[in-house]
Amino acid sequence: MDDVALSDAELELAAAELTHDDDIPEEPDMILSEDAENSEHPPSFVPPPRIAARFYSAAGSRRISSAASSRRNSISSTHSHTSTRSFRNSCQSHHVAQHLRRTSILESRKARLADRAAHAEQVRLRAALAKAAPRGSNSEERALAAKQARERHLAQVAASCAEEVRRAKKIAEENKERKAAEERRYRQEMEEKLAEAEKRRLEYKRNARRPRTASSSPPADVKKLALPRPVSPEDAAKRIQAAWRARTRMNVVDAWSDLGLSIDKVHDTSFEDITALLAEEKVLAATEKILALFGLLSDADEAARGTAVRSFLSTYLILGHPAHVLSRDGDQEQDLIQKAKDLIISFETALGKLATFNHYTPSPTGMENVSLAHGTFMTAFNDWKARDSSALIETMVASFVSLDAIWQSVKDDTVSEVAIEYKNGIRDNQAILLSKIKKLAGPDRALTLIRKAIRESRKSRPRKRPAGEVARPRVAIDSPTPGSPIAGTDAALHNDAATQLQQAGSAGEGHQAQSLSEVFTVVPPNRVLVHELSIDKEFRIDASPTANLRDALNRELCDSMLRGFENGESSMWTVAMSENIRAKLLHLLKPGNSMHSLISETLDPELISRQCSQGTFSYxxxxxxxxxxxxxxCAPFRDDEVKALADDLQEEGSLPEMVEKLFKLLHTINNLSLDYSNFLLMNAAPTLLKEATGYEQRMFAQDLEEGNITLKRTQRWWRSAAVNMHTEADRRDPWSQPTPLNRPTPQKIYARGLVDIAIATPPLRESELPETLELDRARIARIRDEALRITTIGGILLTAKNLLKRDVRSQWKNDANRMWETLKDGYLKDPATPSKISSLLESSHAMPPTTRAQLSSTITRLLTQAEAGKLNDPVMKVLFNRLKTHIFNRVSASSSGERVKAASTATEGLTTAGLPEFVTQVSDICEQLTKISEVDRRSHGKWYEEIAEEMERLGAEGDELMRTDSAESASGSTGSSSSE
Structure with a gap:
């Protein structure tokens, strides 16, 4: 831009010079100049100062022309110079040349300025387009570059560390091999020396001693004795047999050597290939012969010999492929590896000393070393095998029992087609498990273990109360009197039950009336009742939530009655109490029943009032x-309770004892009322279940229309679950295109949201629960508490197993059950809870003082975190995430086949996750969440579909907007490229 400004200044200067008319001579001046030239004394011509400055400037300040476009090389400049050489040329030609020169300069400068302006405009347009084009920020680029550099650096560090470790391992192996070679060499030399000495001793014994003589030369008779004697047939047979045995032993050693088995060969060969090689008959036969040579095979049956051979060959697999053979890397596994290595070293050492000079006979020292190493290895191997097989057996038995529990829960609660599908899938998986258990434990022990586990599982599960005569009040069993409502059809009974439930559910209007209704009746509202029946078909009303409050009110009523008797108000209290009892008893009967008429007439308030006024009423x-x-x-199962009350009522007593009898009577009548309500509910359950889904939909829609609830929390909950699912899908396959097949389905999104809200740390806040799951608030809160309790107990047990160096797959069920009961009331409500947990573990497992102190501190820390609801311990975090993933995999199963498969592998999954003791608890949680999912999606599926469609529409609009922006950016970039 400086060049441009300079050119503009020069251009203005040139234009200003051209505007001076007096600087350019006119024709008269030129004529006068010619006349003056012809005169005697021609006047001297002096050019104007500006022209003189141009033509007579200093030599140092003159510009050297170096280009064809220079002004001094131009035509006008050349013409100007040639025109001024002779004064005979007129001044007019001089000025014309000068004018042409100036015009040429101006034109050339104008052309350059135009080119520069066009170039500047192009640069400005390119800069504007580049500025408008969307691009990533420099911070993101720098962060990405830093991440890549960090990954490269970490890869280099890992490679260098791996190389150092490999080098250290190689050096350690070389040192071990060198020491072993030296030891073999020393032993071989010692064996050779001993063999040579034994050979000399035998040679000395064979040759007779020379008798002592004075002469140094042996006598003739001695020479005759030294001559070889004829060999007897027995000696010849012995020598032949010895040679044959030596030849046989040599063939055995050569056959083993031809196999080429070594740790390096096994390590370099794949696990499948080396397994197939060791299973060949040739290898088994050669191994059996070489083990017999060293005396490692007993004279037992063929099966025992084959087991011993396979156990010896397993040492090569353990040393060559420990990751494939051993299921974990514990102390017992490391000890087994070390003993296998000792066995192989001693075996190869003794094998290397077999040669021709010792007739391929192992030395007593070598055989002793091999025998000791083999016995030690077999002991460790059998211990490891027994522990590993017992853990596998326990896991598979638990899986078998879990499948049986699923079948027991679905065989009566599902339609026949689904039940048959479940049955086939469960039987197939149970057959596979049974065959594996029989192989490990034997047929008899396998059946015993399975029967015992199934019996315990079915006993621990809550037994469903049969819809029989036990829970029915006797008034419903007795033959109905003519004209009684009980004599109607089943439909009439269902309608009557539904009517009574409706009346009990809507006992009053307003907050106070509803509160009183909840206190004096145990029947929940209709919507809650229908929802609970949909989740559990055997649901029965429980009086425990309000039992204590009603007993407290009855106790206050009886105390007031006692004070009224003392104040002389006995008649009023007697009439009121009898009327209350009469109303409660009549509630258990239907009008027209003989018992109803009897109670109504006997306990008539007017009759009792007259008796009290006359003094003839008798308690x-x-x-x-x-x-x-x-x-x-009463119902049959309350016979004992009612009989004890009846005996108590017939005994005479004082006034306080009489009031106490009234309190017991009110309590028993409340229980009978609960039994009658459950009886009505049992009869009305089929009718209510048929209309459950539609009823819940209508009630939820009514609440939405009236503005009692909104769907804001549900929308936020669904959006969060969808984002989590899409994020996990992108994390699993970040480079793939988002095709519709890879997108999470609504069922998976719902399962993710349900598991996220149920498997979390308590407490359950109001803003977390969607409006559609409001009726399951207590159930979800209970699942949260159970999940946290499972994680806490699992963390304590896992820490104890690691400190005691036990197998983490082993199931400490007794300890887990006792801790489960201990932590039901809280984690630190009782300050002695950590010491109780420590005592439970110490009573079952012996531990040193240091381990006891360390475990006690860990228990206190974990219980403190559980009480606060914050899982900061790494072990607790890992266990909780594994538990959540396991439950999600089971809850998100869509078909019965997937559910059976997930259930069959549940025990193995929990064992791998470090929670093998909680198969039953986790199965219960999965079953509850599955039922919640089914009922909720049937009842509120319409609103979930609307929310999912709205999110898909917003997502599609966002994608379309992003594609539009990308297209506009691409078109802008194309336009700028074409202009350039």
Whole structure:
């Protein structure tokens, strides 16, 4: 731009010079100049100062022309110079040349300025396009470059470390081999010396001693004795047999040497190939002969010999492929590897000393070393095999029992086609497990273990109450009187039950009326009742939530009655209490029943009022009447309780004892009312289940229309689950294109959201739970507590196993169950809880003081984190994430086949995750979440579909917007390239 500015200044200067008219001579001046030239004394011509400065400038300041476009090389400049050489040329030609020269300069400069302006405009356009084009920030580029550089550096460090480790291992192996070679050499030399000495001793014994003589030369008779004697047939046979045995031993050694078995060969060969090689008959036969040569085979049956041969060959597999043979890397496995190495070293050492001079006979020292090493290895091998097989057997038995539990839960709760599909899948998996268990434990022991485990599992599961006569009040079993409502059809009974439940559910309007209704009745609202029945078909009303409050109210009522008796208000309290009891008893019966008429007439309030006013009312007769009626109204399973109450009512007592009898009577009548409500619910359950889905949909839609609830929390919950699923899918395959087949399905998204909200640390906050799962709030909160308890106990047991160097796959079920019961009431509500947990573990497993102290501190730390609901310990985090992943895999299974497969591998998965003791608890959690999922998706599937469609629409619009922006950016880049 400086050049451009300079050119503009020069251009203005040249234009200013051209505007001076007096600088360019006119024609008259030129004519006068010619006249002056012809005169005698021609006047001297003096050019204007500016022209003189151009033509007579200093030599140092003159510009040297170096280009064809120079002004001094131009035509006008040349013409100007030639025109000024002779004064005879007129001044007019001089000025014309000068004018042409100036015009040429101006034109050339204008052309250069135009080119520069065009170039500057092109540069400005390119800069604007480059500035407008979308591009990543420099920070992202730098971060990416730093990440790549870090990864390269880490890869280099890892490679260098691996190389150092490999070099150190190589040096250690070389040192071991060198020491072993030296030891073999020393032993071989010693064996050779001993053999030579033994040979000389035998030679000395064969040759007779020379008798002592004075002469140094042996006598003739001695020479005759030294001559070889004829060999007897027995000696010849012995020598032949010895040679034959030596030849046989040599063939055995040569056959083993031809196999070429060594640790290096096994390590370099793949596990499948070396397994196939060791299973060949030729290898087994050669191994059996070489082991017999060293005396390592007993004279047992063929099966025992074959087992010993395979056990010896397993040493090569253990040393060559420890990762494939051993399931873990514990102390017992390391000890087994060391003993296998000692056996191979002693065996190869003794084998290397077999040669012709010792007739391929192992020395006693070598055989002793090999025998000791073999016995030590077999002991360690059998211990490891027994522990490993017992862990596998326990795992497979637990899987078998888990499949049986699934079948027990679905055989009566599903339709026939689904039940048959479940049955086939479960039987196939159980057959596979049974065959594996029989191979490891034997047929008899396998059947015993499975029967015992199934019996314990079925006993531990809550037994379903049969819809029989046990839970029914006797008034419903007795033959109905003519005209009684019980004599109607089943449909009428269902309608009546539904009507009573409706009346009990809507006992009052308003907050106070609803609160009183919840206190004085145990029947939940209709929507809660229908929802609980949908999840559990055997659901029964439980009085425990309000039992204590109702007992407290009855106790206050009886105390007030006692004070009223002391104040002389006995008649009023007697009439009120009898009317209350009469109403409760009539609630258990239907109008028109003989028992209903009897109670109504006997406990008439007006009759009792007249008796009290006349002083003829007797509490003994009142209690006797009630004691005779209650056994006829109760269910069979309450016979003992009602009989004890009836005996108590018929006993005489003081006024306080009479009031206490009234309290017990009210408590028993409340229980009978609960039994009657459950009886009505049992009869109405089929009708209610048919309409459950539609009823929940209508109630939820009504709440939405009235504005009682919104779907904001549900939308946020679904969006979070969808983002998590898509993020996991991108993490699994970051380079693939997002095809529709790879996108998570709505069922997977729902399962992810359900597991995320259920398997989390307590407490369950109001903002976390979607509106559609509001009725399952207590259930989800309970699942959260159970998941945290499983993780806490699993972390404690895993730490104890590691400190005691036990197998983490072993199941400490007794310890886990006792800790489960101990932590039911809280983690640190009782300050002695950590010491109780430590005592439980110490009573079952002996441990040194240091281990006990370390384990105690770990238990305190884990319980503190569990009480706070924050899992900061790495072990707790890993266990919790593994538990969450396991439950998600089982809950997200869509078909019955996938569920059976997930259940059959559940025990193995939990064992791998470090939670082998909690198969039953985790199965219960998965079953509860599955039922919640089925009921919730049937009831609120329409709203979930709307939310999913809205999210897909927003996602499609976002993708379309991104594609549009990319297209515009691409078109802009193309336009800028073409302009350049």
């Amino acid at each position: 003994e007769k009142f209690f006797q009447f009630v004691a005779n009626i209650l056994p006829k109204l």
